[in-house]
Amino acid sequence: MPKSRTVTPKPRNSAKAVQPPRPTLAARADRYVLYQQAVxxxxxxxxxxxxxxxxxxxxxxxxxxxxxxxxxxxxxxxxxxxxxxxxxxxxxxxxxxxxxxxxxxxxxxxxxxxxxxxxxxxxxxxxxxxxxxxxxxxxxxxxxxxxxxxxxxxxxxxxxxxxxxxxxxxxxxGTEAIATQAEERKCKGFTYVWDQAEYNPITHESLNHIHFLFRDGSSLLEAFTYDWRLxxxxxxxxxxxxxxxxxxxxxxxxxxxxxxxxxxxxxxxxxxxxxxxxxx
Ligand SMILES: C[S@@+](CC[C@H](N)C(=O)[O-])C[C@H]1O[C@@H](n2cnc3c(N)ncnc32)[C@H](O)[C@@H]1O
The missing domain is CATH 3.40.50.150 (Vaccinia Virus protein VP39)
Structure with missing residues (x-):
């Protein structure tokens, strides 16, 4: 299972003194815990x-x-x-x-x-x-x-x-299993995304990712990737x-x-x- 990419939301412009950035929800999350809960x-x-x-x-x-x-x-x-x-x-x-x-x-x-x-x-x-x-x-x-x-x-x-x-x-x-599409599902504290990113009708190879999205705008993109034949x-x-x-x-x-x-x-x-x- 590949390591996940962490995406940090862009900071808003502010005149206040610079605070050390609070770790995002994505940075604090554990992809295995999220996988257990969602899948x-x-x-x-x-x-x-x-x-x-x-x-x-x-x-x-x-x-x-x-x-x-x-x-x-x-x-x-x-x-x-x-x-x-x-x-x-x-x-x-x-x-x-x-x-x-x-x-x-x-x-x-x-x-x-x-x-x-x-x-x-x-x-x-x-x-x-x-x-x-x-x-x-x-x-x-x-x-x-x-x-x-x-x-x-x-x-x-x-x-x-x-x-x-x-x-x-x-x-x-099923008819949607071979569609390149992403499906979101709300879980407690995050959104689970099943992303059917690529499908090759000639070989039936299919590349899929799991992403996790958080309410502060941060995310774990490609937290898990599956390179399969359907x-x-x-x-x-x-x-x-x-x-x-x-x-x-x-x-x-x-x-x-x-x-x-x-x-x-x-x-x-x-x-x-x-x-x-x-x-x-
Ligand atoms: C989709 S995860 C499955 C995790 C768990 N079984 C589940 O139900 O969610 C696939 C797992 O297969 C393992 N894997 C891939 N090829 C393997 C092989 N040839 N022998 C043993 N494990 C393998 C990967 O390391 C990964 O942990």
Whole structure:
């Protein structure tokens, strides 16, 4: 994740004595805290993982591997949700892992801390024990832009599962997913902006940024940047089968109901979200 640019509002002309400038809201903000507030909902994800595993295996899962874990927010929520649950979070970058260890894990009980391991590694080559569920959320696997590379990742995920394991990833799409546009959402104390800056219809590559805006006019522009290929649902399902999974299912996020439901046919929407679940 790239470092963010801080934009300071221009000072107004004033005849008063020069005061040391007060740090802006942007200068005082922590981009990982803002990201947690604006983007992440780990409790809902924990519920979905439990539900999907029960549906496939008829019992509750206990071990989770969170690929592309960033700060390990979901891994920690998983371990917190039941004392029998363990989590391994894997990320290639030192910075979010260190932030997560200091700000997410360290504030939890010793029991939770003992059941979460945050590992710095490439998800395609991580040497960690097999688990019941591997999750790849917030579309992170879209950083793998060609078929061979994504297939290699899915093969590695399959090899990382225990007997009866399942793999879950999410995906977004819809008519607006390929539009170059920015969407603002008010959050407590700041505005979150999802900026679909570039989209190449020939390669389906898409460059996206997250910006945070503050009421004093300051901002964290490009606080996070994602250089992705927008995969389609059938492409992902076909690659999962090619990687050796025996079956895949799509869980659709309906506009008219609270929770995801398994589905094979839906009408196109401006934006849609799905989970794709693959079983060994
Ligand atoms: C979109 S963030 C996801 C953060 C978190 N999983 C979430 O749900 O919000 C993507 C993360 O993937 C990590 N990443 C990118 N390529 C990776 C790879 N090959 N192996 C492991 N982590 C990787 C980045 O360092 C970054 O922290």
């Amino acid at each position: 992440q909902a780990p409790e809902a994800e924990v519920r979905f993982i439990h539900r999907a595993y029960r549906r496939v295996r008829g019992r509750a899962p206990s071990s989770l591997r969170e690929d592309f874990c960033g700060t390990g927010y979901l891994s920690t929520a998983w371990a917190k949700s039941h004392r029998g649950r363990t989590a391994i979070g894997i990320d290639i970058s030192t910075e979010p892992l260190d932030w997560g260890r200091a700000n997410v894990l360290a504030v939890e009980s010793l029991s939770v801390q003992a059941r979460v391991q945050l590992v710095e590694a490439d998800v395609r080559h991580a040497d960690v024990p097999p688990v019941d569920v591997i999750g790849a959320f917030n579309y992170s696997y879209c950083c793998f832009k060609d078929r061979a590379t994504l297939l290699g990742y899915f093969r590695a995920a399959r090899a990382g599962l225990a007997k009866d394991g399942i793999f879950i990833c999410d995906l977004f799409g 995969w389609s649902i059938p492409e992902v399902r076909e690659l999962l089968l090619e990687a050796g999974f025996s079956a895949t299912a799509v869980w659709w996020d309906p506009i008219d109901a609270d929770d995801y439901r398994k589905s094979e046919c839906e009408e196109q929407q401006a934006t849609w979200l799905v989970y794709i679940v693959a079983a060994l």
